[in-house]
Amino acid sequence: MLLRALLCEIKGLKPEAKYFLVRFIQCFGVTDVCLGVKDLAKQVGVTDRQVSEALDALVAAEVLIRSSIPNGRGRPARCHGVAKTFLAELNRLPVPLGVTHEAAIGRLMAHVGTDAAENRSGQYQEKGAMLVHLRARRKPGGLSRVNRLLLAVLLFGADRFGVVRNLGTVQICKATGLTKERLRTRLKTLMDQALIRSYIPGLSSPVLAVKRKSVYYLNLNHAQLAGNGQATSILGVQGRNIYRAGPELLQKIHFVVNKTKEGAKIIHGSSEALILKVLAGQGPEFYRAFLALLEEYAAQLLSRHWLNLAEGGGKKRIDDLQLRQQIQQDFRLPEGLQEIDDIGVSVARGRFNEQLFTLAYGIALWIKSLLSSASNVPLSELDFVIAPQHFAHANCYRALLALPKAEQGWNGCLVIDTSAPQALVSKVAGEQAIPLEELYLYGLRCRPGSGDVIK
Numbered sequence: 001m002l003l004r005a006l007l008c009e010i011k012g013l014k015p016e017a018k019y020f021l022v023r024f025i026q027c028f029g030v031t032d033v034c035l036g037v038k039d040l041a042k043q044v045g046v047t048d049r050q051v052s053e054a055l056d057a058l059v060a061a062e063v064l065i066r067s068s069i070p071n072g073r074g075r076p077a078r079c080h081g082v083a084k085t086f087l088a089e090l091n092r093l094p095v096p097l098g099v100t101h102e103a104a105i106g107r108l109m110a111h112v113g114t115d116a117a118e119n120r121s122g123q124y125q126e127k128g129a130m131l132v133h134l135r136a137r138r139k140p141g142g143l144s145r146v147n148r149l150l151l152a153v154l155l156f157g158a159d160r161f162g163v164v165r166n167l168g169t170v171q172i173c174k175a176t177g178l179t180k181e182r183l184r185t186r187l188k189t190l191m192d193q194a195l196i197r198s199y200i201p202g203l204s205s206p207v208l209a210v211k212r213k214s215v216y217y218l219n220l221n222h223a224q225l226a227g228n229g230q231a232t233s234i235l236g237v238q239g240r241n242i243y244r245a246g247p248e249l250l251q252k253i254h255f256v257v258n259k260t261k262e263g264a265k266i267i268h269g270s271s272e273a274l275i276l277k278v279l280a281g282q283g284p285e286f287y288r289a290f291l292a293l294l295e296e297y298a299a300q301l302l303s304r305h306w307l308n309l310a311e312g313g314g315k316k317r318i319d320d321l322q323l324r325q326q327i328q329q330d331f332r333l334p335e336g337l338q339e340i341d342d343i344g345v346s347v348a349r350g351r352f353n354e355q356l357f358t359l360a361y362g363i364a365l366w367i368k369s370l371l372s373s374a375s376n377v378p379l380s381e382l383d384f385v386i387a388p389q390h391f392a393h394a395n396c397y398r399a400l401l402a403l404p405k406a407e408q409g410w411n412g413c414l415v416i417d418t419s420a421p422q423a424l425v426s427k428v429a430g431e432q433a434i435p436l437e438e439l440y441l442y443g444l445r446c447r448p449g450s451g452d453v454i455k
Contacts, residue, residue, distance in 0.1 A: 002026050002106070003096040006152055008089065009174035013061055015146040018177045020044060020054035021063060022149065025082070026109055032081035034069060045111055046145065055080060062086065101155040104225050108143075108152050143193075143224060150176050150186055151195060154216055155225075161232060161385040161401050162197075162218035162225075169202070169214065187216075192448040195222050198388050199446070203289045206334040207278055212289060217387060219445070221431045233382070233402040234431050236415045236442050237370045249275070249359060250294075256280040257287045268339075274348060275355045277339050288388070293330065295386040297323055297360035299400075302367060306380040309361075309368055317361065327356050367400070370416060373423035378410050387443040399442035 005025045010018065023044045024033075035043070041051045058064040063086045068076035099105075143151070153175045157167035173183055190196045197217040204211040220231035249272055256264035256276050264280040266273055279290070300323055301309060308318045333340055333349055340348040367386070371379055385401040404410055413431055415438070417424040428434060431444065439445040 001030060001090065002109075003099060003102065003156065004090045004093045006105070006149075006156060007096070007175050008093060010061055010063060010177070013057060013063075013177050015149060015177040015182075016050065017054040017057040017061075018175075019145045019149040020046060020050065021058055022152075023109060024064075024080075026106070030082040030087055032067075032079050034077050034079040036078070096156070099156060100160045101158055101220075101225075104220075105152045105155050108148055108155065108224065111148070143195075146176070146178070147186055147190060150178065150183070151190060151218075151224075154196075154218060158216075158218050160403060162220040163385060164216040164218065166213065167216075191446045194219055194445045195224060197445060198390075198443050200289055200292045200388055201285065203286060205282060205286055207282065207331055209330055209332045215292065215388075217385075232431075233411050234413045234434070234444065235371055235374065235377075235400040235402055236434065236438065236444075237367075237398045237400075238415065238417055238419070238438070238441070249355070250291075250363075252276060253279055253290075254287060257282045257290070258284055272355070274339050274343075274351055277337060278333060278352060292388045294356070294360050294363055295388070297327070297357075298363035298367060299384040299386050301361060301364040303383040303405075306368065306382075309364055311365065320357075323360070324353065324357060327353050327360075331356065367398070370398075370418055370423075371400070373416050373418070374414055374425050377412070377414065381405055381409055389443045390446075397438075397441045397443070399444050 002022065002025055005022050010021075013021075023046075027043050033040070037048050037051045037055075040055075041048045044051065046054075055064065055066070059066050059080075062083050064080045065083045067079045067081075069079055071077045150172070153172055154164050154167065157164045159165075169180060169183065172178070173180060176183070178186065187196065187199070191199065195218065197219045199217070200215040202212055202214040218225070220226065225231070252272060253276065256266065257279050259265075259281060261277075261281040264276065266276045266280065279286075282290075301318075301320060304320065304322075305318050310316050310318070331352070333345065333352060343351075368379075371377075381404060382402040383405055387399040387401060389397065413428045413433070415426045415428060415434065417426070431439075434442075434444070436445070440447045
């Protein structure tokens with residue numbers, strides 16, 4: 001019921017009241033609660049005023065029902081319970097299945113983290129215990145209640161690496177009660193606090209089959225989210241302009257997307273003319289999203305085919321029907337290009353898709369060649385995600401998030417310096433041991449106030 005309450009839309013309800021509702025259901029379920037304002041504040045972990053305002057708003061929205069019970073000679077006790085109509089709405093919502101971070105959502109909403117309330121022994125309070133200390137001012141850099149609500153919604157949609165791909169802005173606003181303007185502000189705060197590693201804005205383009213939703217990369221190693229130890233392995237690569245030594249076509253694409261279609265110099269009749277003509281003039285925002293897509297494809301190849309990835313074509317190069325189908329679903333050819341009319345749509349589409357697959361394959365091969373320096377890591381037993389980069393150093397540094405395929409497997413943190421004649425591999429205690437400047441360079445953290453902003 002907690003997850004359904006988290007994602008449900010209640011029109012006109014402010015985020016502060018939505019947070020209280022989720023905490024109310026987390027603490028008491030859907031049973032009637034006969035507690036005064038001060039006792040509710042202690043249980044839920046908010047101030048008396050916030051309780052009163054939230055209860056009034058939820059009763060007015062017909063989410064909660066208020067009743068009174070005679071209490072002898074004193075004032076009647078007030079009770080609050082979930083309205084039957086609202087409960088019926090919750091029950092009609094699909095049962096959330098396969099939510100990877102349900103436990104983390106529960107801890108986050110209960111303030112188990114770096115600014116959590118602690119009892120005298122220093123241990124985190126058990127579920128359902130009094131949260132009176134939460135009424136005190138939160139620590140500098142701590143999470144506000146509304147930001148906890150927002151982060152919990154993002155966690156709902158995150159995969160096991162913390163990547164959120166399928167929650168659109170409208171859906172997030174409906175779940176939190178935030179306006180688009182307030183959402184942008186709060187997302188920036190979460191990025192400045194390193195709870196969101198990086199962000200790829202949503203994008204529409206004539207060459208994309210559908211409008212792409214924004215993609216958020218959450219930092220599961222952050223103290224507010226990490227449950228037990230290291231949540232995600234880190235493999236960092238530094239010291240070489242990796243894609244200039246990798247697929248040459250990617251450099252040509254980088255050039256033409258930043259030019260107008262008229263200004264892009266394309267050698268007609270070449271094997272690369274079609275893809276360059278299709279992508280010319282799309283702009284830098286498109287290129288970043290395009291590169292992130294290619295790296296997503298490359299990470300799939302690394303995860304599924306590490307041992308069999310090899311140079312060369314024909315029988316040497318492995319195939320991946322699942323990835324080819326995804327490319328087919330993600331891209332389309334724009335209308336009106338002479339190059340497409342000359343060879344026919346079917347042939348052009350096949351050639352375009354093959355070049356995208358080849359690009360992803362080339363990136364995967366190049367990443368594999370760099371990571372292979374880590375000889376004592378069972379790389380074939382890991383799944384990967386490539387952290388997206390910022391424009392300023394997009395070709396110089398890379399970080400891969402890695403998790404074991406099996407429940408138990410390798411977990412660590414390595415930095416690989418490929419600038420030396422022989423690659424140097426350094427093991428560090430964890431992500432927190434990587435210097436802050438390197439975290440920025442790798443894309444593991446967004447520099448506060450940088451150009452990587454929420455739009």
